[in-house]
Amino acid sequence: MNNAPHAPTRRRPVVAGAIARAAGGLPLSTLAQTGPYPNKTIQVVVPFPAGGIVDNVTRKLGTELSASLGQTLVVENKGGAGGSIGAAQVARAKADGYTLLTAFDTHAVNPLLYKLTFDSDKDLKPIALIATSPLVLVVHPSVPAKTLRELVDLGKSKPDTLHYASTGAGSSNHLTTELFKATTGASFNHVPYKGGAPAITDVLGGQVQVMFVSVTSVLAHIRAGKMRALAVTTRERIPALPDVPTVSDTYPGFEATSWVGLLAPAGVPADVVNKLNGGVNAALKSPEFQKFLEEQSLRPAGGTPEQFAAFMKAETQKWGAVIKRQNIQVE
Template sequence: MINKRAFLHSAAGFGMTFVAGLAAPARAEQAYPSHPVRWIVPYAAGGATDVLSRLVCQRLSERLGQPFIVENKPGAGSNIGTQAVIASPPDGYTLLLTSTANAINASFDPTLPFDFAKGIAPVAGVARIPLVLVINNDLPVHTIAEFITYAKANPGKMSIASSGIGTSLHLSGELFKAMAGVQFVHVPYRGSAPGLTDVMSGQIQGMFDNVTSSFEFVRTGKLRALGVTTKERSDTMPDVPPIGDTLHGYETSSFYGVGAPHGMPQEIVDLLNKEINAALADPNIKQRLGDLGAIPIAGNAREFTAMLTTETERWRKVVEMSGQKKE
């Protein structure tokens, strides 16, 4: 009898352990995130990318109970940070701030050591930021039509700055050249700030730039804004018309979103997508985005995947039209 009781007790204990073991994976899945998450920004610290990332990461940290840590990993037009994320385990603990650069580089840079579309799982959109054509105040033009007429009358005599070769700022200018049938000299800088400085001083005549960094200079009269690159006017610069109103069919912008290494579990994708969308709907965050001139990109992961596909094809056509490619 004693042996029988001991056996039953032992068997019951084993059964409980076995059931607990079966339940353990479910508890582990529910525990995400169980330690800090790295949010890779493939650009230097500062600027809109950092502000956007820190706004969303703060919200995710509060909602999910673990720190979402912004880590800047700049270089090679965002490719260093992107490759680092693609090479990371698809466990949800390394995320990428995706951007227009990823869509551009797919066709602009034939030397890429990775396939972005296959290496990154799209998670969620974050925001879209219009660009604006700003010029030096001494340039005798006040509209896009006058700018085109002036450029045609002075072929190759104007210089247009950008934040670097192959950026959305550079290629927006190249698309403008091709569609308007004008010529100007492209002058690449290491970031938009030094380019804007030279436009204000008159060394450079104009620049396509994010409304985020140009707004204050336009507001204070240090630069003149001729047109925004989106179909609609920007709430940040409501008096500035779309370039497409004059140059029909012209449209570009900068966009940002979140990606993860390919193969990340769908339940983690869905959780992050839900929380990022909740962050974008928060009135305080919406206000901060508005201050940056940014337009939130809401939607599920499938919709963001479709958007990335559309943007990649859009920029492929721009690269093709402009004849610009990394050598």
């Protein structure tokens, strides 16, 4: 009887040893991390600075996924080279589902513009398309054009006298403007910026006069009369700007969107990909997340990993043709 209280103590190393032998001698710290995915913190790399559309969407989605997966998602901002630096980090990460990438539209064209240290198709695996976003064509109020056709006529009659802003070579607003030029024959001079904030500031100041830009970024300025919205790039008009026509109303077939999607290192097990894909699709049905996207003028997407892969392939082909035709290069 005197030995009874000590019996559990004698059994503990035996049980631990049996577990370790059954697991091939793995240490207990490793055993603690095994089991159904996920059972530890997930890192999501945002390949752009904090505060932008990709960062905002990732953090809001992370809240939804943390709740559904039962694990914390931690965001790491790793900007540079159109998002390719952060993408390279994830491409080299362990393929266990604990390091993910939130990609922007530049991801589809970076292989055409940069000398990458990884293969986008082979080293990264699509999980889900999260959302798409229309762009709006705005001009400074000093520009005499009140309609899209008038702007094109101005760009033809006085070539390169109007300047257009972008957030850098290969950005969605850069490529969309070049597609617009190729479609219409108008001519505007490109002025690249290192980010949306300085570009928008100079449009507001009239230093540059034209810009395709995300609706959320300039909606308040449009409503205040500090910018004039001429058209949106989706096929249908958008709720935030119901009186603004689409580019395709004047030039049928024209369409351009920016987008955000989730990827993982290649080699991540199929069951992990499916669980993450299901989590994203479930989040997109959340009223709170839908409200957030609507406030950002973003459209929920979702779908399967295969559909996201096909979407990115189509984007690469579409914008690759524009890059080639307009001879676009990263300096």
